[in-house]
Amino acid sequence: LPVRLIPRASHLPTQRPLAGPAWIHESLELKFNETCMIASSVKISTTLDSNLFPGVHYCKLLSPARVVDWMMTDSLQSA
Numbered sequence: 001l002p003v004r005l006i007p008r009a010s011h012l013p014t015q016r017p018l019a020g021p022a023w024i025h026e027s028l029e030l031k032f033n034e035t036c037m038i039a040s041s042v043k044i045s046t047t048l049d050s051n052l053f054p055g056v057h058y059c060k061l062l063s064p065a066r067v068v069d070w071m072m073t074d075s076l077q078s079a
Helices: 020-025 065-074
Strands: 008-013 030-034 035-040 044-045 055-058
Touching: 020 044
Parallel strands: 008 035
Antiparallel strands: 030 035, 044 055
C-alpha cells in the first residue's frame, strides 16, 4: 500500500477587532482547499500601561483535537 502524507495546515494573519464585544462575537475562521486547512484567529490585547484592563491578551485557539480530526477524516476524502 502507498504511504499517504499528512496534509498541510497553514495560517492567515491574526484579525484584530476594535473592541472587546467584537472579539466575543468573532470566531476562529477555518478554510479548506484540496491541499491544506487554513486557520485565522482573532485576538485582542492591551499594553501594560493601558488605563483600561492593562496587560490583557485574549486569543481564540484551534484545538489540537480539531486538527487531528481533520487529518484523520476530512483531509482524506479526496484521496
